[in-house]
Each structure stands twice: as C-alpha cells, then as structure tokens.
Amino acid sequence: MTAVLDYPQLKAALSKELPGIEIQADGSFLLVSPEDMHKVCERLTSLPSIQMDYLTNLTAADYSEYIEIIFHLNSITHNTSATVKTRLTDKKNPKMASVVDIWRGAELQEREIYDLFGVFFENHIGLKRIFLWEGFEGYPLRKDFVNGH
Amino acid sequence: MELNFEKPLSLLTLDEIDQQEGGVIQSFRTGHTSPYPDPADWLNGEEPPPGVFITSVEKVLNWSRHYSLWPVMFGLACCAIEMMCMAASRWDLARFGMDIFRASPRQADLMIVAGTLTWKMAPWLKRIYDQMPEPKWVLAMGACGTSGGLFRDSYSVVPGFNLVVPVDVYVPGCPPRPEALMRAIMDIHEKIDKTRILKR
Amino acid sequence: MAIKTENFILNIGPQHPSTHGVFRLRIVLDGEVITDLEPVFGYLHRGIEKLAEGRTYLQDIPFTDRLDYLGSMTNNHAYVMAVEKLAGITVPERAEYIRVILDELQRIASHLAGLGFFLNDLGALQTPLLYMFREREKIVELFDMCSGQRLNYNYYRFGGFVQDLPEEFLPALKILLDTLPGFIDEYEQLISTNEIVLIRTKGVGVLKRDLAINSSAAGPVLRASGINWDIRRNDPYSIYNRFEFDIPIAKNGDTYDRYMIRILEMRQSVRILRQAVKDLPEGEIMGKAPKLLKPPAGEVYSRIEGPKGELGFYLVSDGTDKPYRWRVRPPCLLNLSALKDMVVGWKVADLMAIFGSIDIVMGEVDR
Amino acid sequence: MSDFWIHLLVYLVILFGFVIVSVLIFIWLERRLIGRFQLRPGPNRAGPFGLLQPIADAIKVLIKEDIIPSEADKGVFWLAPLVAFVPVMLMFAAIPFADGVMLVDLNIGILYILAVSSVTVIGIFMAGWSSNSKYSLLGAMRTIAQEVSYEIPLVLSILGVVMLTGSLSMNEIVKAQDVPFILLQPLGFFVYLSAAMAEVNRTPFDLLEAESEIIAGFHTEYSGMKFGLFYLMEYAEVLAVSAIATTLFLGGWQGPLLHPVFWFIAKVLLVFMFIIWVRATLPRLRIDQVMAFGWKFLLPLSLANLVITAFEILIAPDINTAVLIGINIAVMFGLILLFSRFYKLGGGRVSIK
Numbered sequence A: 001m002t003a004v005l006d007y008p009q010l011k012a013a014l015s016k017e018l019p020g021i022e023i024q025a026d027g028s029f030l031l032v033s034p035e036d037m038h039k040v041c042e043r044l045t046s047l048p049s050i051q052m053d054y055l056t057n058l059t060a061a062d063y064s065e066y067i068e069i070i071f072h073l074n075s076i077t078h079n080t081s082a083t084v085k086t087r088l089t090d091k092k093n094p095k096m097a098s099v100v101d102i103w104r105g106a107e108l109q110e111r112e113i114y115d116l117f118g119v120f121f122e123n124h125i126g127l128k129r130i131f132l133w134e135g136f137e138g139y140p141l142r143k144d145f146v147n148g149h
Numbered sequence B: 001m002e003l004n005f006e007k008p009l010s011l012l013t014l015d016e017i018d019q020q021e022g023g024v025i026q027s028f029r030t031g032h033t034s035p036y037p038d039p040a041d042w043l044n045g046e047e048p049p050p051g052v053f054i055t056s057v058e059k060v061l062n063w064s065r066h067y068s069l070w071p072v073m074f075g076l077a078c079c080a081i082e083m084m085c086m087a088a089s090r091w092d093l094a095r096f097g098m099d100i101f102r103a104s105p106r107q108a109d110l111m112i113v114a115g116t117l118t119w120k121m122a123p124w125l126k127r128i129y130d131q132m133p134e135p136k137w138v139l140a141m142g143a144c145g146t147s148g149g150l151f152r153d154s155y156s157v158v159p160g161f162n163l164v165v166p167v168d169v170y171v172p173g174c175p176p177r178p179e180a181l182m183r184a185i186m187d188i189h190e191k192i193d194k195t196r197i198l199k200r
Numbered sequence C: 001m002a003i004k005t006e007n008f009i010l011n012i013g014p015q016h017p018s019t020h021g022v023f024r025l026r027i028v029l030d031g032e033v034i035t036d037l038e039p040v041f042g043y044l045h046r047g048i049e050k051l052a053e054g055r056t057y058l059q060d061i062p063f064t065d066r067l068d069y070l071g072s073m074t075n076n077h078a079y080v081m082a083v084e085k086l087a088g089i090t091v092p093e094r095a096e097y098i099r100v101i102l103d104e105l106q107r108i109a110s111h112l113a114g115l116g117f118f119l120n121d122l123g124a125l126q127t128p129l130l131y132m133f134r135e136r137e138k139i140v141e142l143f144d145m146c147s148g149q150r151l152n153y154n155y156y157r158f159g160g161f162v163q164d165l166p167e168e169f170l171p172a173l174k175i176l177l178d179t180l181p182g183f184i185d186e187y188e189q190l191i192s193t194n195e196i197v198l199i200r201t202k203g204v205g206v207l208k209r210d211l212a213i214n215s216s217a218a219g220p221v222l223r224a225s226g227i228n229w230d231i232r233r234n235d236p237y238s239i240y241n242r243f244e245f246d247i248p249i250a251k252n253g254d255t256y257d258r259y260m261i262r263i264l265e266m267r268q269s270v271r272i273l274r275q276a277v278k279d280l281p282e283g284e285i286m287g288k289a290p291k292l293l294k295p296p297a298g299e300v301y302s303r304i305e306g307p308k309g310e311l312g313f314y315l316v317s318d319g320t321d322k323p324y325r326w327r328v329r330p331p332c333l334l335n336l337s338a339l340k341d342m343v344v345g346w347k348v349a350d351l352m353a354i355f356g357s358i359d360i361v362m363g364e365v366d367r
Numbered sequence D: 001m002s003d004f005w006i007h008l009l010v011y012l013v014i015l016f017g018f019v020i021v022s023v024l025i026f027i028w029l030e031r032r033l034i035g036r037f038q039l040r041p042g043p044n045r046a047g048p049f050g051l052l053q054p055i056a057d058a059i060k061v062l063i064k065e066d067i068i069p070s071e072a073d074k075g076v077f078w079l080a081p082l083v084a085f086v087p088v089m090l091m092f093a094a095i096p097f098a099d100g101v102m103l104v105d106l107n108i109g110i111l112y113i114l115a116v117s118s119v120t121v122i123g124i125f126m127a128g129w130s131s132n133s134k135y136s137l138l139g140a141m142r143t144i145a146q147e148v149s150y151e152i153p154l155v156l157s158i159l160g161v162v163m164l165t166g167s168l169s170m171n172e173i174v175k176a177q178d179v180p181f182i183l184l185q186p187l188g189f190f191v192y193l194s195a196a197m198a199e200v201n202r203t204p205f206d207l208l209e210a211e212s213e214i215i216a217g218f219h220t221e222y223s224g225m226k227f228g229l230f231y232l233m234e235y236a237e238v239l240a241v242s243a244i245a246t247t248l249f250l251g252g253w254q255g256p257l258l259h260p261v262f263w264f265i266a267k268v269l270l271v272f273m274f275i276i277w278v279r280a281t282l283p284r285l286r287i288d289q290v291m292a293f294g295w296k297f298l299l300p301l302s303l304a305n306l307v308i309t310a311f312e313i314l315i316a317p318d319i320n321t322a323v324l325i326g327i328n329i330a331v332m333f334g335l336i337l338l339f340s341r342f343y344k345l346g347g348g349r350v351s352i353k
Helices: A007-017 A037-046 A106-117 B014-031 B052-067 B078-085 B121-129 B145-146 B178-194 C049-051 C059-065 C070-085 C093-121 C127-147 C169-192 C195-201 C209-215 C218-223 C254-276 C329-333 C339-343 C348-358 C361-364 D001-039 D053-062 D074-096 D110-117 D120-130 D135-165 D168-173 D186-199 D224-249 D260-281 D287-315 D321-341
Strands: A029-032 A052-060 A068-073 A080-088 A093-097 A120-122 B110-114 B137-141 B169-171 C008-012 C025-028 C031-039 C298-306 C309-317 C322-331
Touching: A007 A029, A007 C329, A029 A037, A037 A068, A037 A080, A037 A093, A052 A106, A052 C309, A068 C309, A080 A093, A093 D321, A106 A120, A106 C329, B014 B121, B052 B178, B052 D053, B078 B110, B078 B137, B078 B178, B078 C127, B110 B121, B110 B178, B137 B145, B137 B178, B145 B169, B145 C031, B145 D110, B169 B178, C008 D135, C025 C309, C031 C339, C031 C348, C049 C059, C049 C322, C059 C070, C059 C322, C070 C093, C070 C298, C070 C309, C093 C127, C093 C169, C093 C254, C093 C298, C127 C169, C169 C254, C195 C348, C218 C254, C218 C309, C254 C348, C309 C329, C329 C361, C339 C348, C339 D135, D001 D053, D001 D074, D001 D224, D001 D260, D053 D224, D074 D110, D074 D120, D074 D224, D110 D135, D110 D168, D110 D224, D120 D135, D120 D224, D135 D168, D135 D186, D135 D224, D135 D287, D168 D224, D186 D224, D186 D260, D186 D287, D186 D321, D224 D260, D287 D321
Parallel strands: A029 A080, A093 A120, B110 B137, B137 B169
Antiparallel strands: A052 A068, A068 A080, C008 C025, C025 C031, C298 C309, C309 C322
C-alpha cells in the first residue's frame, strides 16, 4: 500500500535541512512559497529517508486569487507518496523556477502548464507551446478564457 | 496557404518555423468559416444520350474506378481504429480491391478522414487533399466529420470537415461500426458509377 | 581534409503510416543516423480538460472514452473511481469483480493492438497486425455484448454499472480464456524467436533505469527497464489484492524487453481473469449514488494501472455539479519525455521500432 | 533475310504478351495469396474470384491525373520510368521458354541478362532524385547502396552454374541439367535467391519503399501512368528473376510428359509464390544490416561455393551424382552455420558528440 507521508514530520525534516524557508503543512499537502520551491524539491529527491525520485503528476489549477501548481510525488524505493503545492499570486504573468533539472519528466508537463495556463518557467530547456499553435492568443484553461470561436 | 520561407528551411531556427506555421494556421482558421458545397452534380444529371460508344467507354472507365479505389491513410483518432478493423480480416476491405492503403497521396483516389480534425491539423489535411490526383473523393467518417461531434464547441476543433475539403459522403456514428463505413464506401461506388466522364 | 557534410532535416509529418495517429517528429539526419529529434504535439488537442469543466460529472464519462481510445474501459474505471473517492460512494461486490474482468480484458486488447502496430513498424507487412486483430475482435465482441458499442463503451457509472452482464457473456469469456494462451504461444513461436525481429530489437533504444524513473515513464516502458512499479501491486485499488498474479520485469530496457513485457502481461491478465470468473459473486450491480451528483468541495488524485501505464485523475470539486478542475495524468505523453535520449544515435529504421515499442495513443497524448 | 524479321516480330509480340499477361496474373496472385496469409479473402468482387481486379487497377492507373511536382526536374522525372522499365523487358529476350524457343539464342545469354538488369538502378535513382522530395532522395540513396552491392554475390552464384555447364548460353545451361542444378549447387541457389530478392526489393530487403519509414521510397511523387509503369516494372522484375531462377537452377523447361512451356511457367509460378510467402511473413532488415548481410555473409559464401565447385569438377568429375548431391548439401549447411557464427550483422548505436 503506498503510504502517504506524515506532513508535519516531513515539514520538520525539511525545515531542519533548509532553516530559512517557511512551509505550511496543515491539510493533506505541503504548501511552499514559489521562490524556494526549487530548493525544497532538491531536498525531497536527495534526502535518503524521503527520496521522492518519481514525479507522478505536475499540474496547475486556476483559482480566483492565485494559480496553484500541484506536485504529486512518489518514492519508488520507499513506496511512499506526497503532495506539494505552491501558489503564484501574481496572475498577470505568473513566474516560477523550472524543476526540469531535478525530474526529466517535468519537461512536457511544464510546457503544458505554460501552454494552457500561461505560467512562465525560468531556465526550462525548451519552453514553447506544446499543444496549441504559436499565434493562438489567450490561455484556454484559465477561468476567464471564453470558450467561443 | 503555402509556407513561403524567404530563407531556405535549413537556415531558419526552429522557433521561426513555428512562428511561420502558427501564422499559417491562424490565417487558415480565419479564412475558412463557410463550408464547401457538397459536390452533388451527379445527382440531377439527365440520362446519357443514346450514343452507344460513349456510354460503353464511360461504363468501363467507371467500372475500373469503382473496383480499384485506393484509400490514403488519414487516421486521426478513434475512427481510425474502426477503419483498420474494417480493413482487417473480419470485414475485409480488400474484397473491393481496396487493400493497398497508399501511404502517399499521389497514388490515392479516396481519402477517408477518420477522427477529430483540429485547427492545427487543418492546413495539413488541405495540403494532402490538394496533392491527390484528380478523380478523388472524400469520406468524412464519424460525428466529428459531420459537425465536430462531441468536441464541437472546443476552441481548437474544426466543426465539420466540409469547412476544409469538399466532402462526398458523411458517415454518422462515434465511431461508426465497420459495416456503416462499408455502406458509405458502397455509396461512393454508386457515385462513381453515375459520374459522367464527358461533361456535356 | 574532412568532407563538408550538411545535415538533412527530415520532417516525419503528422500524417505518416507509423506515427500511430497524428504525431510529428522533426529529425536531423547525418546520413541515416539521427543526430537530433524534436517531437511536435497538439495535432489532436481537442481541449477535453476545458470542455469537461463545462459539463456535469456524469456527462464527462464519454470524454474519458476518447482519451486513450484503445483502452476505454480502464479510462472509465479510473475516472469513475476518482469521483467515487471524492463523493464517498461504495461499490457492491459483484460490480468490483466485473470491473476487474473488464479492465483485464481491455489490457489484453490494448496490448494486442500495440504489439500489432509495433510489428507493423518493423516492416512485417500487416500480417501479425491482422492475426492480433483477430484476437482483439473476440474481446471487442465481448465488450459489444455488455455495453453495446465496439470502441467507446461509456459503460461504467458512479457506484457500479447500469445493466448487468448479458447471460451469454460468461460462456463466451470462458471460451476466450481457454483459447487465448494458445494464440499467445503461437505469437511467441512466430515472433519472439524470429531472427530478423531479434536483430532489429535486441539492444536497440535502451532506456536506462534511473532515466526511466527520472523521466516519469510508466507501465511496460518502466518495467522493461527493471523497476518493479505496478499500481495494482504497490498501491492496490478496487479488489486487486485478492488475486495472485506476478509482475513481469525485464533487465536491460531495450525494444525487445518492452515487447516481451507486453506478451508476459497478457498471460498474467488471463490468470487474473480465470480467478475473477471463478469466484464472481451474485448480487446487485449498482451502489447507492444520487441521481444528480454534487460531491462535497475538495480534491482527489486517484490512479489505476492502465495498459499504457499509470493513468491518474486529479479532480477538484467546488460543491457544484460540475468539476472545477479535471486533470488526466497521461502515461502516453510522459513515456515520450525520454524519447530523444533513446533515439539519438540510432537510424531512421530504429526510430520507428523504438517509437512503436513505446506504444502511444495520440488521443491521450494531446487530450 | 525476311524470315529474321518475321521471327523477330512474332517473338516480340509473344514476349510482350507473355510479360503483360503474367504480370497481371502475378498481381492478382499476390493480392489473393497475401489475403489468404492474413486470414482474409482478398479481392473477389471484380469479376469471378477477383480475376478482373488487376485489369481494373491497370485501367484506373492509366486514366488517373498525371502530376509532375513543380520543383521536379521535368526531363529526368519524365524519363525515369522508361529507363527503369525498358531493361526489364530486354531481359526476357534471352530466356528460353522451350528448347530453342526464345527471341535470340545468344551464346553469352546469362552475361547479357546480368548486364541489362543492372541498368534499372539508374532509372530508380533518376526517379528518386528528380522528384525533389526528401523521402524520394532517401529512397534513392538506399537503392544504389543495396542493388549495387548485391550485384556481386548474384554474379558469383551464377558463375557456379556456368562452371558446371561450361557455356554461357541459357539454352545450353538448361540442356546440361539432367540433374537440376539446385541439387548440385544448393549453396549457389541460396545465395542467388537472397541476392535476387535484394535486387528486386522484396522483403526482407524491401528498404526501398518501406512504407513504415519512408512512405513509398522513390515513387512517392509519381502518380497516374508513370506510377503504373513503375508498378509494372516491379512485378516484371520479379517475373524475370523467377524466370532466371528456373532456367539456371530448376531445370528450365525440362519435365516428364507435359509440354515444356507448361513446365517452365509452373516453375516460375512456384518461385514467385515462395517470394510472396517470404514477403507476407518476414519483417524488414535495417539498411546497414542489409549491407552487412550482402558483403560479409553472401559474398564469402559465393566465393566458397566457387572453390568447392571448381574442386569437384577438377578432382572428381566422375563421382556418381547421388554422392555429389549429398556432399553439396552437407557443405551448404556446414558453411552457413559456420559463417553465421562469427560475423556481426550491422553496427549498433553511433555516439553523437
């Protein structure tokens, strides 16, 4: 059975490793601020006790005040799973550091988020629209995108 | 609609090529809003004049086109699987002489467009249609062909193939059963038998 | 004085006999050897995730059929299970068993189609494809009996099924289960030891172990590289923990292993089907589910082991009858993230073999 | 003088009629047989048992629109089908249908056939090059590599037969076969058949128009009558190859009681069905594996075959044939197993910097 990590304990382990950043672990996920998301992800994959080496799913959701980026992670060795989220409050041009250098599987999923939500990922290895064509204006999966022709 | 590059293709960076293609798709989308009229001139043709020689030549030529209709592979989505099932052993399409699925449009007569057509794919469909030599027919397979089907109000789906190419036969169903597709191909055979070679 | 050679950019366009639908590859060739490769997606992007947000939960089930249209039953199961987890609906015993039967049948049908297309890309002029379509027709015949449709079934409902299996379903399934292992042995004799298939696939397109994990590959592609990760075993859903079957793992992750994994998985599916048919209980089919489903606000990520890999649904509900966010984890798309590392250095003919062995369906890649 | 012209005219009509009719029969046979291999009936609607299907194909292809791509090199594009088809027709001039019944009984018959048959490569390459499309160019390049490099094992395997008969004339070769040479020259037959299948681009060497890789190879851009000519050329080549195989190895028109021409056609059909059977079952080899197979496997085998035949002729001309056949077959299997042990087929991955 894939055990879900106990979030407060995970929060303790991470804040011991990275003293400066603040993480919330209230509900069923870990909430991290976008700036130090990259550092947290590095720790998650490098710590031998956690070792979240399998990025199952990376997606986004457009809420009224922020765009939420959701990481579903798995550890193949320990057979555990975790959900880590970050919220981009600036909805005009949301920006975030890309995690391609940590998980190669994130490349296509980040391109999809850029294409359908407009979230720009810094130092991504080839950030282009994946599904729509270059001249398409607007980001379809945003709630304010009118679905007409 | 041609992708006319000023510089040769190999010197262009990939982003410039993408920009060019994006521009083509965008202009294609705005340019194609009204559907092509369905070619139905064979319907109201009056009986051919009594000249024996003309009708028998026409009969032979139509017979040869009827039995040697080579389809071009244009499988887009789920309908393509049903098209393959029809070409497989149970509903063998080869009985009608159509077993060679030509990969290159130059040698094909019939284009079975099977699946959902998106605006990004539309210019390619038009180009493949233009590349096919003259006596050619189009069979729009599935609900996506007639009206965009399940995805009609999506931002990236062409609502009906007749916006892009003149369609001869529409096949309802999502996906239509192989028997329905076979029936549509027989409709095309009927159409071929009735066409007048020498336009009067 | 080195000869000045120029690279040859070839565009394996959206319409191509062996790209399994509308997938485009821009490859840079040096003679026959591929030096660079850039996949282009989006020619079948119908925007299903945007359309699904505009329809109620029940009306979204037909969308799941058209995602991976070679594995509609498993897609339905994944989505329906996610909504049941979200709304807390329980499924009766008989419905769980029927779901396992239909999933394993769909896995065999999807592997048969995938292997057929793969051998077609190796150049064996559709003959193996038509033999494997003969078996697939039998399974599609069974699905036609119970759901009335040959390809997009729309048969699952929240809480179970609307109609029970027709009475001629089980006898036909028993006949199929007796004949299928014979056919799989026939394929093994004809193909697995064929000299030309071995030369074309052994050691070609190797996906190493850590790159497979890092690039979130899933299903047969992951297990071919030697990683023991199968959702039915690691994170059992529905009643998979009641059946004993083993997970085929290969060692060196080349094209031959990906082919052999699918053959062995078909044998395991027949084993599961035999156990499921043996102790299929009687009882009602439909659990207690409201007609107009309004799940409580919240989110869920539930996943199953589809034929192509881990198929997950991430649903966010805001209490209304329409989902707020409807996300599919596409195994076919993520299996392609390491395509470049597997293909660079090989020849054009190998590109087709490697691409065929990953076995993707464009409906799920582009959504 | 005049009977020469009459002879020429009659035989020209016979040859053209024979080739056209047998190509039509071959097309029908191939589509029906591949259908039967794939559990499906194959064309049976056009006429009884689909017999009129090839005629329907031929008429349709002839009246199809003939497209010449705009950037194509018009002259070469137009000439390519001719340069590819004419040599195949020339090959039939020296093939004996019965004792002495042939257009011209050249005393260098087999040499003439081999010389003419290598001209089709130029026609195919002209087609690939002039249609100015990437896929055709890739197909053209593969053609040259494959057909030129399989010419050598082909010639060497035929040399074995010529050594046994002592003459190059096709008629003499058939007459000298009281025992069909397939028994005296099993290795020669094996090398000849594989090299001929590569010459004619049939699976497992059909790199040329590999549907799954490069669409339709050199005739991607051809349509209408030009494509019909290529289609005809492809089947005429297979007919020529099986006709040569029967005259050289299966004893040509020799047969117990029926008329010689009947035996000749029956054997040609037999070889053709074998080629269809191979095409319907085997997958395709990669281009570098085809090259390695040709140079590293077939070539040494044909050289070894020459040495053994020469050895047999010189040292022991009067062994009775049964022992000789036994030795040859044993040598054949020994050599094939020995060679296939220590040679690697084709390179693996090229490391890209």
